[in-house]
Amino acid sequence: MRAVISVIGKDTVGILAKVSEKCASVNANIVDVTQTILQDMFVMIMMVDISAINCEFAEMATAFEQLGGEMGLSIHAMHEDIFNSMHRI
Template structure:
């Protein structure tokens, strides 16, 4: 099972490290990352493997949302199946 994590906000040092740390603490493996910086806006999409996650996906989402709020970032977590369904034509 996989999930998609999106992060958007003002660019600063350590965003990738903080989000990745929350993932690592919960045994979530980062499979793929893409990020862009547009002027001072940071945007990142992570594809993560959640099959061995220590906590349910809604709790992981809450933890990442909390981390995002601490950094003034918008963080969203979505199961890959839902993400694919939403973006299918």
């Protein structure tokens, strides 16, 4: 089972570090990372394996939202299936 963590906002020092640290704390394994600048916004998409996480996925999603709030960024963790079902036939 995998999830997509999306980070959108103003580029600052330490975004990747803080998000990775949170991933490690819930035991989510980072599989892939892409980042780019879209219309002056920093956008990072992280694919993580959530099969061995140490909490409920919902708790993890909430934790990332809170982290986003603290850092002034929009951070969402969403199950991979939602993207697959919408964009793959």
